[in-house]
Amino acid sequence: MIRISPSVLSADLSDLANEVDNIQKAGADMVHLDVMDGKFVPNITFGMPVIESLRKRSNMIFDVHLMIDEPEKYAMRFIEAGSDILTFHLEACREPITLLDDIRSEGVMAGISVKPMTPIEDVYQYLESCDMVLVMTVEPGYGGQKLIPETVEKVRKLKAEIQNRGLDTLIQVDGGVNSDTAPQLIDAGADILVAGSSVFGAQDRGAAINALRNAY
Ligand code: DX5
Ligand code: ZN
Numbered sequence: 001m002i003r004i005s006p007s008v009l010s011a012d013l014s015d016l017a018n019e020v021d022n023i024q025k026a027g028a029d030m031v032h033l034d035v036m037d038g039k040f041v042p043n044i045t046f047g048m049p050v051i052e053s054l055r056k057r058s059n060m061i062f063d064v065h066l067m068i069d070e071p072e073k074y075a076m077r078f079i080e081a082g083s084d085i086l087t088f089h090l091e092a093c094r095e096p097i098t099l100l101d102d103i104r105s106e107g108v109m110a111g112i113s114v115k116p117m118t119p120i121e122d123v124y125q126y127l128e129s130c131d132m133v134l135v136m137t138v139e140p141g142y143g144g145q146k147l148i149p150e151t152v153e154k155v156r157k158l159k160a161e162i163q164n165r166g167l168d169t170l171i172q173v174d175g176g177v178n179s180d181t182a183p184q185l186i187d188a189g190a191d192i193l194v195a196g197s198s199v200f201g202a203q204d205r206g207a208a209i210n211a212l213r214n215a216y
Pocket of ligand 1: 007008009065140142144195197198
């Protein structure tokens with residue numbers, strides 16, 4: 001079953017709790033929270049105080065995507081704030097195994113992410129230590145971009161590696177996901193589709209979520 005994680009980057013952030021409630025009722029499986037620091041990526045969004053406040057208003061699965069330098073410095077505070085899945089970037093972290101272990105030891109799902117230009121083989125050594133790999137399908141930083149076609153092959157290769165090793169590591173894709181691009185991503189092996197503009201920008205968000213889930 002394909003799971004859908006709408007990214008609030010395209011939501012009305014002045015009304016965040018209601019926006020999250022709205023996509024939960026529309027059938028989303030979780031909510032994707034993009035944290036940007038203006039260093040790892042050229043944009044700034046929000047941090048743990050926002051997530052902590054939102055936690056009091058929502059029982060949804062919080063799928064937190066850290067696009068920040070030195071994620072090891074802040075990971076525990078994002079966990080305390082209410083993350084259920086915590087993903088950081090391989091490119092931003094010195095000791096990924098230690099951080100993955102630390103996240104898992106708190107009972108939180110640990111994800112590791114790679115930017116479009118990072119070879120997918122670079123994550124293979126962490127597959128046993130993580131619950132999810134987030135394959136970025138656009139350059140991280142902004143919503144509303146077009147999917148980079150070459151990233152689809154990365155998903156396919158990763159899926160084969162996961163299956164060869166007999167693991168159940170989930171594959172998440174993020175960036176430019178809509179009903180046109182979802183079929184190829186699902187075919188390549190994606191388990192969780194992150195979608196910002198194509199869900200929050202839709203007139204009928206329930207229909208948009210269903211269209212993604214049943215795209216293939
Ligand atoms: C981009 C973020 C994405 C973004 C996706 O850096 O990680 O989660 O919100 O937006 P869309 O779905 O509009 O490409
Ligand atoms: Zn994201």
